[in-house]
Amino acid sequence: MVRPIRSLGRQGITLVNAFGGMAILLAQFVYSLRKIHRSLPLIIEQFYQLGVRSLPLILVISIFVGAVSAWQAAYQFKFIGAPLRFLGQAVGKATVIELAPVLSALVYAGRVGAGITAELGTMKVTEQIDALESLGISPVRYLVMPRIVACLIMVPLLVTFANFVAIMGGLVVSVMGVNVSSETFLFGFRDSFKLTDFLAGLTKAGVFGLLIGLVGCYEGFRTTGGAEGVGMSTTTSVVTSSVLILVFNFVFAMILFRL
């Protein structure tokens, strides 16, 4: 009886520790922004590494997200007898509000969050982070700030790209697989498109980007041990940011899309 309670208590302490550590790192990140001008080349490098190099992956998943949402919507419409001219509305709304931001963020957490943790974790266990400090260079300014800024800016941009590609994917399936004309699909999409939905999606994407960068850096910095430690931190990073993305997404749904 005592053991499960003790284990639960220990996990609770670990969780509080983790959130406390992330809050401290977030505060250090915000403080480091006062020297952002000195890190511009590093930020631009991370725009490329974390943003541009994620484009092919986001392209592929977005095509299929759009395609399957069009297919599934058509299937449901057929089931309830709804007219297929509303397909553009259904695919557009679902993509802009939920599918593009959430699925892009989850995939991004798998690619970029894991990459950040593995890189910083390896630097930690090989004393490269100590070496930076020994040279009088702040690891937060040099390593964390460029990565979080890149995530914060690149995730909304990638989600904008994902929106466009997914709608195109939906359009292709509608025209070729469901027999809805492109004019009907696009008219439906335009008819239901609201700028506030799009901006809400981008706001979510920004917060997801911040979470992925923050969790990735935090887990990297607290890595101990050798290769095994790096592997464990990387797994924890992806799992934590994925769970946080879904939790925050629900909170956003309740705040931004009131019933």
Place this chain on the structure above:
Amino acid sequence: MNDTSTHSGFLVAEQVCKQFGSQVVLDHIDLSIDKGEAVVIIGQSGTGKSVLLKHFMRLIKPDSGRILIDGQDIADLSFDDLVPVRRRFGMLFQSAALFDSMAVGENVGLGLKEAGEMSRDEIHDAVIEKLEMVGLTDAIEKMPSELSGGMRKRVGLARAIAGNPEILLYDEPTTGLDPITADVINDLIVDLNEKLHVTSVAVTHDMTSAFKIADRIVMLYRGKVEFAGTPDEIRSCDNEVVQQFVSGQADGPIQVR
């Protein structure tokens, strides 16, 4: 309390305690190092030698006690206040800790570049000068993955001295090297200490290296200073713990856990 403590030293650890989880690594350590002195800290693996070394640069914060650098207590300084203190140091890390993503030249010049006080040409000249001192000018464009263990240490040394430090810290400078390369590194350390007139602290369990580079040897055992004296004093002392370690015997008061 050990008699090694004086408050007038250039580098002073005063009643320093450090614990990781339930393991006490440093237990009220007192150590004072004079300006220009070359001190070697010896001891078994896991006795906290590297942990003590990193305290001098505040890469690790003591749980209690004071770290004095030229009279200034650095134990509670903020990162920004530590920067000028850290610029007085250079450190060679155990695995050299070269930045994988940068070429040798960039590794050596990074501290100078980020300090923002020198032009690009001045940094380039300084990098060449330091690489010449370690005999690796040809490797300036190479990536760390293309270097041997000994070369990595020498690049690590060049990086450590790039900012013309007053204090050099060496963490296991010869570990993992063949005896000849280890001797090359030892010669280099002695040479640099003399040329640059630095205060140096090295951590090692390689006694050949310790005898070669030390003015004074300090032995850590169970989180405390067990012995401190010149290489001749350590050879002739009758402390069983010290003698077992120096002669490398399995039998004796030190038990391997």
